[in-house]
Amino acid sequence: MDEKVRLLENINFHQLAAQHPSLDQFFVGSQYNFDTHEGLIELAQVILLEYFQLKVQLDKTRLCPRIPNRLKYLRLVGSLVEQFKLGDSPLILDIGTGHTCIYPLLGSRLTSWRFIGTDIDERSLECAKKVLEENNVSSERIQLKLVRSGDDPFMDIENCDVVMTNPPFYDETGIKQNKPEKPVLVGKPTELATEGGESQFIINMINHSVKYPGRNTVYSSLVGKYNSLEPVVGKLKELNITNYGLSEFSNKTKRWIVFWTFNKNRPSDNIRMIKRSTFNPEKHEIFIPLKNKINLVDFLSSIQRTTIERENEVIVFKTKGIVWSRKFRRTNGTNFLKEKGLGSIFRITELETKIKIHWCYGDDRAVFESLLGLITRKTQQSSGEPL
Numbered sequence: 001m002d003e004k005v006r007l008l009e010n011i012n013f014h015q016l017a018a019q020h021p022s023l024d025q026f027f028v029g030s031q032y033n034f035d036t037h038e039g040l041i042e043l044a045q046v047i048l049l050e051y052f053q054l055k056v057q058l059d060k061t062r063l064c065p066r067i068p069n070r071l072k073y074l075r076l077v078g079s080l081v082e083q084f085k086l087g088d089s090p091l092i093l094d095i096g097t098g099h100t101c102i103y104p105l106l107g108s109r110l111t112s113w114r115f116i117g118t119d120i121d122e123r124s125l126e127c128a129k130k131v132l133e134e135n136n137v138s139s140e141r142i143q144l145k146l147v148r149s150g151d152d153p154f155m156d157i158e159n160c161d162v163v164m165t166n167p168p169f170y171d172e173t174g175i176k177q178n179k180p181e182k183p184v185l186v187g188k189p190t191e192l193a194t195e196g197g198e199s200q201f202i203i204n205m206i207n208h209s210v211k212y213p214g215r216n217t218v219y220s221s222l223v224g225k226y227n228s229l230e231p232v233v234g235k236l237k238e239l240n241i242t243n244y245g246l247s248e249f250s251n252k253t254k255r256w257i258v259f260w261t262f263n264k265n266r267p268s269d270n271i272r273m274i275k276r277s278t279f280n281p282e283k284h285e286i287f288i289p290l291k292n293k294i295n296l297v298d299f300l301s302s303i304q305r306t307t308i309e310r311e312n313e314v315i316v317f318k319t320k321g322i323v324w325s326r327k328f329r330r331t332n333g334t335n336f337l338k339e340k341g342l343g344s345i346f347r348i349t350e351l352e353t354k355i356k357i358h359w360c361y362g363d364d365r366a367v368f369e370s371l372l373g374l375i376t377r378k379t380q381q382s383s384g385e386p387l
């Protein structure tokens with residue numbers, strides 16, 4: 001997927017037009033003109049054909065998908081599938097799949113994932129069905145489903161691994177006040193606007209998702225406005241959902257993706273933090289400066305009722321609670337089984353001047369913070385001193 005993203009970021013429009021003369025009319029001087037809806041539609045169709053061997057006739061009255069952006073979201077879904085360990089053929093639910101079911105369509109060309117695309121617009125789903133038939137995509141790979149606005153989108157979909165959506169952008173007032181954008185955003189009102197805008201759409205998803213805390217599903221949504229992050233992240237915090245992340249990508253305009261889950265895997269921070277934002281979640285990866293050289297393996301092995309394994313350079317440390325605490329010793333371990341199942345898992349790497357600790361599994365941050373404190377204190381002691 002990375003390679004396709006790179007290809008689309010570096011399109012030579014003159015070369016593309018030489019192979020697809022239908023693009024010629026949209027050049028202004030030597031530059032491709034992205035400011036008309038028709039120009040964007042033609043370009044999207046050509047990109048789908050040239051880079052994905054997909055024949056798609058886009059409806060000129062509907063929203064035109066920007067293929068490079070759609071691909072970047074799919075790439076993030078790929079990282080989520082990998083980091084949350086969701087297997088080789090995960091089931092992806094695309095809410096509001098639109099008239100070409102663009103995410104499932106591209107996904108079916110590039111991955112082995114299965115998709116369910118839902119929409120409230122019957123005509124869009126009919127169009128999407130035709131697109132799938134014309135491109136020989138089997139209904140085993142992509143199912144389409146008509147839903148009603150306001151329904152719980154997750155009710156009947158228990159085994160869904162990742163949820164993705166590009167929600168309608170505006171609220172009821174926003175669409176009316178829509179300043180002339182370049183290009184003018186063309187689409188059916190229900191594609192462009194929703195009650196309360198995109199932030200309310202995502203908040204509704206969050207509210208529905210908390211009904212299923214036992215599922216491993218990773219929920220995600222595209223966010224079109226930075227201002228939407230505040231209410232969305234506010235809702236996640238209000239509901240105590242700590243396993244969330246933000247991702248950012250830009251072409252001409254910036255877009256964000258928010259994701260959250262009740263899955264206990266804790267992905268690395270490089271897919272869950274954006275630059276300089278107060279909306280970022282708390283870190284899963286912390287570096288501790290190495291003041292004194294310590295034998296980390298010996299030290300961690302000496303902690304009773306924990307296990308360590310080596311994976312090349314990485315030490316995998318597992319514990320079912322803060323078993324090294326005074327409180328634990330005093331109470332003789334009565335709170336030992338506080339963390340059920342696998343407990344907490346950390347991947348610890350000794351680097352030249354620091355130790356990297358990645359909390360990669362668990363639901364009790366207190367264990368992570370206590371372990372950080374324990375290792376920090378150990379590295380600050382001169383060798384031989386007791387803890």
Ligand SMILES: C[S@@+](CC[C@H](N)C(=O)[O-])C[C@H]1O[C@@H](n2cnc3c(N)ncnc32)[C@H](O)[C@@H]1O
Binds near residue numbers: 096120121148192194
């Ligand atoms: C911004 S468009 C996205 C279309 C397509 N996924 C894309 O990225 O180009 C939003 C889509 O969500 C659909 N939609 C709006 N409310 C919905 C809801 N409650 N459930 C499912 N789909 C909805 C609209 O009909 C529209 O197709």
